[in-house]
Amino acid sequence: MSTSEFVMAFLPELVLLGGALVLFVIALGANACGRARAAAVIVGVLATGASVVALRSEALLFDGAYRVDGFSQWLKLVFTGGATCVVLMAGRVEDIRKDIRAEYFLFLLLAVVGLVLVASAVELVALVVSLELSSFALILMVPMRREREGQRSQMESAIKYIMFGVAANGVMLFGLSFLYGLTGTTQLAVMGERIQPMLGSPLAITGLLLAFAGVYYKLAVFPFHFWTPDVYQGASNETAGLIASLPKVGAIVVFVRLASLAMPGSETVVLVLSVLAGASMLYGNLLALGQSDFKRLLGFSGIAHGGYALLGFVALDEAGFAAALYYTTGYVAMVLACFVVISRVSRDGVNVAIADLAGLHRRSRLLAATLLVGVFALAGLPPFVGFMGKLSLLTAALAKGHLVLVVVAVLNAAVAIYYYLRVVKEAFFTNAPEGGAEAEPIRLDVGARVACVVLIVAIVAMGVVPSAIIDTIADSVRWVTLAAR
Amino acid sequence: MTLPNPHDGFPILSLLIFAPLAAAALAAVLPGERLVRIWALISTLSVGAVSLMLLGRFDAASGEFQLVEHAAWIPRFGISYTLGVDGISLLLVLLTTLVMPLCVLCSWRYIATRVKEFMVCLLIMEAAMVGVFTALDFVLFFVFWEAMLIPMSLLIGVWGGARRVYAAVKFFVYTMAGSVLLLVAIIALRLQVGSFGIPETMGRGFAPEFQMWVFGAFFLSFAIKVPMFPFHTWLPAAHVEAPTAGSVILASVLLKMGTYGFLRFCLPITPYATEYFAPAILWLSVAAIVYGGFAALAQSDLKKLVAYSSVGHMGFATLGIFSLTQQGVEGAALVMINHGVTTGALFVAVGIVYERLHTRDLDETAGLGKRMPILAGFLGVFCLSSMAFPGTNSFIGEFLVLAGGFSVSKVLIVVAVPGVVAAAAYNLRMLQRVAYGGTNNPDHGDVRDLGAREVLTLAPLLVFVFWIGLQPGPFVNIMRASVARTLELAQAGAAQVAQGSVTLP
Numbered sequence: 007m008s009t010s011e012f013v014m015a016f017l018p019e020l021v022l023l024g025g026a027l028v029l030f031v032i033a034l035g036a037n038a039c040g041r042a043r044a045a046a047v048i049v050g051v052l053a054t055g056a057s058v059v060a061l062r063s064e065a066l067l068f069d070g071a072y073r074v075d076g077f078s079q080w081l082k083l084v085f086t087g088g089a090t091c092v093v094l095m096a097g098r099v100e101d102i103r104k105d106i107r108a109e110y111f112l113f114l115l116l117a118v119v120g121l122v123l124v125a126s127a128v129e130l131v132a133l134v135v136s137l138e139l140s141s142f143a144l145i146l147m148v149p150m151r152r153e154r155e156g157q158r159s160q161m162e163s164a165i166k167y168i169m170f171g172v173a174a175n176g177v178m179l180f181g182l183s184f185l186y187g188l189t190g191t192t193q194l195a196v197m198g199e200r201i202q203p204m205l206g207s208p209l210a211i212t213g214l215l216l217a218f219a220g221v222y223y224k225l226a227v228f229p230f231h232f233w234t235p236d237v238y239q240g241a242s243n244e245t246a247g248l249i250a251s252l253p254k255v256g257a258i259v260v261f262v263r264l265a266s267l268a269m270p271g272s273e274t275v276v277l278v279l280s281v282l283a284g285a286s287m288l289y290g291n292l293l294a295l296g297q298s299d300f301k302r303l304l305g306f307s308g309i310a311h312g313g314y315a316l317l318g319f320v321a322l323d324e325a326g327f328a329a330a331l332y333y334t335t336g337y338v339a340m341v342l343a344c345f346v347v348i349s350r351v352s353r354d355g356v357n358v359a360i361a362d363l364a365g366l367h368r369r370s371r372l373l374a375a376t377l378l379v380g381v382f383a384l385a386g387l388p389p390f391v392g393f394m395g396k397l398s399l400l401t402a403a404l405a406k407g408h409l410v411l412v413v414v415a416v417l418n419a420a421v422a423i424y425y426y427l428r429v430v431k432e433a434f435f436t437n438a439p440e441g442g443a444e445a446e447p448i449r450l451d452v453g454a455r456v457a458c459v460v461l462i463v464a465i466v467a468m469g470v471v472p473s474a475i476i477d478t479i480a481d482s483v484r485w486v487t488l489a490a491r
Numbered sequence: 492m493t494l495p496n497p498h499d500g501f502p503i504l505s506l507l508i509f510a511p512l513a514a515a516a517l518a519a520v521l522p523g524e525r526l527v528r529i530w531a532l533i534s535t536l537s538v539g540a541v542s543l544m545l546l547g548r549f550d551a552a553s554g555e556f557q558l559v560e561h562a563a564w565i566p567r568f569g570i571s572y573t574l575g576v577d578g579i580s581l582l583l584v585l586l587t588t589l590v591m592p593l594c595v596l597c598s599w600r601y602i603a604t605r606v607k608e609f610m611v612c613l614l615i616m617e618a619a620m621v622g623v624f625t626a627l628d629f630v631l632f633f634v635f636w637e638a639m640l641i642p643m644s645l646l647i648g649v650w651g652g653a654r655r656v657y658a659a660v661k662f663f664v665y666t667m668a669g670s671v672l673l674l675v676a677i678i679a680l681r682l683q684v685g686s687f688g689i690p691e692t693m694g695r696g697f698a699p700e701f702q703m704w705v706f707g708a709f710f711l712s713f714a715i716k717v718p719m720f721p722f723h724t725w726l727p728a729a730h731v732e733a734p735t736a737g738s739v740i741l742a743s744v745l746l747k748m749g750t751y752g753f754l755r756f757c758l759p760i761t762p763y764a765t766e767y768f769a770p771a772i773l774w775l776s777v778a779a780i781v782y783g784g785f786a787a788l789a790q791s792d793l794k795k796l797v798a799y800s801s802v803g804h805m806g807f808a809t810l811g812i813f814s815l816t817q818q819g820v821e822g823a824a825l826v827m828i829n830h831g832v833t834t835g836a837l838f839v840a841v842g843i844v845y846e847r848l849h850t851r852d853l854d855e856t857a858g859l860g861k862r863m864p865i866l867a868g869f870l871g872v873f874c875l876s877s878m879a880f881p882g883t884n885s886f887i888g889e890f891l892v893l894a895g896g897f898s899v900s901k902v903l904i905v906v907a908v909p910g911v912v913a914a915a916a917y918n919l920r921m922l923q924r925v926a927y928g929g930t931n932n933p934d935h936g937d938v939r940d941l942g943a944r945e946v947l948t949l950a951p952l953l954v955f956v957f958w959i960g961l962q963p964g965p966f967v968n969i970m971r972a973s974v975a976r977t978l979e980l981a982q983a984g985a986a987q988v989a990q991g992s993v994t995l996p
Contacts, residue, residue, distance in 0.1 A: 079852055088944055146835065351763050378641075382641065387638075387640070387641070397568070397630065401568065404679060409679075413672070416675055420668045424664055427660055427663055427664065435648045435659065473564065476568070477567060
């Protein structure tokens with residue numbers, strides 16, 4: 007492979023790594039927050055551009071450990087684009103300790119680097135290392151929040167995040183070691199071939215189910231969800247936004263890679279997935295009903311959404327995987343829309359209670375519109391992407407005959423309406439107390455405006471004209487499943 | 492039933508959906524409240540005028556879907572952008588587009604805050620409602636069905652009365668809860684048929700058990716929307732709290748989406764289950780007629796009175812539909828239109844009263860007729876229509892329904908009679924009090940009668956009351972073939988099940 011071909015295939019990664027290096031240098035200087043943010047925005051935009059340029063690349067790099075194909079390239083676009091939105095939304099990161107704000111952007115970028123590498127990793131060691139890279143960066147970002155009275159300690163959150171993460175990772179590695187032991191290879195493609203005749207064996211099933219644990223943790227699927235609301239609440243608004251969005255797509259990527267090993271069908275795997283999906287939806291939605299902190303609410307609803315995404319894996323076919331990926335991609339936009347609002351409504355970075363949203367439509371129309379679109383999309387209302395995503399997930403699951411699970415899912419969606427509606431009710435129907443700080447108009451900087459508009463457009467466009475995206479995702483998923491066979 | 496060939500002429504149905512959306516977008520950037528009002532009126536009037544062109548292009552002799560527009564939307568899922576109308580949906584589209592200008596007119600002064608957002612909501616509603624009645628693809632239908640939830644909730648929740656937020660949330664949650672299972676039914680049908688096309692699913696003769704499930708999901712969703720007794724509890728709250736235009740839209744158009752769903756989906760797609768459940772639903776309909784009548788009789792709030800009367804009137808619509816006879820279904824379709832005209836008009840009248848007196852209490856409004864003779868005149872006609880007085884529109888509709896129902900079960904109709912009597916009672920009571928009752932109420936001292944704009948709002952509805960009442964022929968003719976076709980599909984489907992030639996699930 008010539009150098010130019012390599013550069014072309016590895017372009018988004020190169021831009022991001024180069025950007026991380028630049029940020030590292032910037033972070034060495036004093037008072038570098040402004041420069042670091044500007045650099046992060048530039049790197050984000052450049053990396054998004056690079057992902058677009060490299061969209062059609064195909065290559066097998068690093069002795070077959072790293073696969074550049076339709077699947078990975080599409081995901082890199084999601085990761086880099088999403089990260090750019092997060093940086094834009096982060097503003098001056100007032101809630102992060104002053105002396106390490108530049109480092110904050112450095113770790114943010116490193117987390118994205120890890121996710122981008124995950125997208126292409128098709129070898130177990132590469133996969134685990136990439137996943138860890140993104141995890142470590144995220145774990146470091148959680149305790150960077152400023153200490154404040156009467157707020158969940160950021161340290162507590164960080165410890166919860168790392169403890170659960172380590173445990174889940176351990177379980178995942180344990181499962182992967184089973185798979186390695188059975189097949190004698192760490193290459194997923196070869197593993198996929200060799201495991202087929204053994205799919206019915208208890209060892210293979212156990213290996214697969216344990217290997218999924220890392221994914222459950224990132225997706226916050228019941229019973230690996232315990233960290234979610236506390237970490238959301240304890241981390242700064244921007245960090246929580248990042249943790250809530252992009253790593254979930256990363257998890258889906260890993261899930262698609264691992265679950266495709268279990269194709270065409272393993273009843274035990276499907277059963278376990280069904281139970282987890284149902285439990286996550288019920289648990290997440292029921293607990294979300296009682297929340298008053300908006301971030302915690304999103305945390306619990308995130309658990310439910312993890313359950314919805316599992317519906318696609320219950321189908322255990324290409325259509326299901328594609329549906330899950332499409333849904334999570336949409337989820338990134340939906341949840342980021344909510345977090346943009348949180349980070350801008352929040353004064354000085356404190357957490358936002360649902361009651362703090364009162365009268366938002368008077369304070370900033372753009373924010374209120376972003377919230378409306380984001381929340382109704384999460385609720386699964388047309389014409390937003392959440393609806394089309396749910397439709398594709400439900401279709402995939404029903405096609406494989408999982409009627410009960412589908413009914414559980416739609417009933418859950420109905421329950422969820424109630425708490426989503428509370429948010430909208432507060433923002434549109436309740437007036438902020440006269441003269442209070444809550445009633446002041448919110449001025450948005452250009453970055454936040456751009457983030458709002460981009461997210462609204464993405465949520466509506468992916469819902470109204472999803473054909474191109476769905477086709478891209480479906481084609482890209484075929485790459486994975488073919489590679490695994 | 493397969494999809495008829497797309498119509499190659501001007502895409503008039505798309506225009507009816509997208510023109511209001513474009514108008515809403517423009518209204519959002521127009522400066523000044525007055526300009527926005529005028530723009531909303533012009534655009535709704537133009538859409539109404541365009542919709543009349545449908546009549547010229549429609550062939551009433553055929554019961555097939557016409558003016559079909561078809562384009563790929565999401566081919567991978569079998570979702571298409573398909574529109575078309577038959578006689579039943581044509582009437583409902585016309586009802587929608589012709590009521591909308593009146594909604595703008597009756598909010599002219601009533602809505603004083605955030606006029607721009609209000610008009611934007613109205614225009615988006617119009618697009619969604621036309622979409623519901625013209626969609627020939629399930630997903631498209633569902634998208635429009637749900638899309639109207641957001642603007643309608645905002646209409647109630649932002650511009651409504653004292654308990655508006657409660658009413659808006661209740662409306663939203665009820666409707667949404669009803670439609671979640673509809674989605675599952677739609678997907679199940681798609682997995683059977685291979686596409687989300689509505690015509691493709693009609694008259695297929697699905698397996699009986701499968702039909703039962705699908706019918707159950709359909710029924711729950713549509714019964715809440717109608718709303719049928721006992722799923723009606725969201726309706727009085729929503730009606731009472733909504734601003735006048737919101738009540739008019741709710742009564743005139745939104746409730747019809749439920750009965751339309753019964754007609755369009757239950758009969759031709761799940762005929763076996765429809766036949767199976769019809770007797771029970773007939774009894775529910777009779778219960779609604781009786782309950783709605785007596786509940787209305789017990790109200791002292793004018794708006795609540797009209798709201799409960801809706802429950803009764805819509806009971807006639809479902810009674811007609813599930814009588815599964817040509818007469819009954821034709822009557823039901825007429826009742827749907829009539830209820831839109833009459834109840835819409837009553838809500839406008841009540842809105843005017845409220846605007847003048849800031850009360851809707853029957854006692855406090857008593858004797859208003861002395862000060863407002865023109866209003867009293869209008870109210871008289873609409874009350875007569877509401878109680879189905881011969882010569883008015885409701886008479887012919889309810890007569891057909893009762894005739895259709897009579898051929899199914901005499902007992903049923905006899906049981907419904909008290910409801911009809913109650914309807915006469917509450918309407919006469921309202922008319923007697925408001926128009927002729929009381930004496931010189933000091934609060935009415937400086938109340939002025941209807942202005943030109945208000946007369947303009949009510950007069951078109953008055954015309955329809957007598958037009959349909961005295962000359963129902965043209966209206967029935969538009970839908971006759973479509974009703975026949977729907978019943979034909981229902982009978983054929985039921986016969987298929989009886990013969991055992993069914994598509995296995």
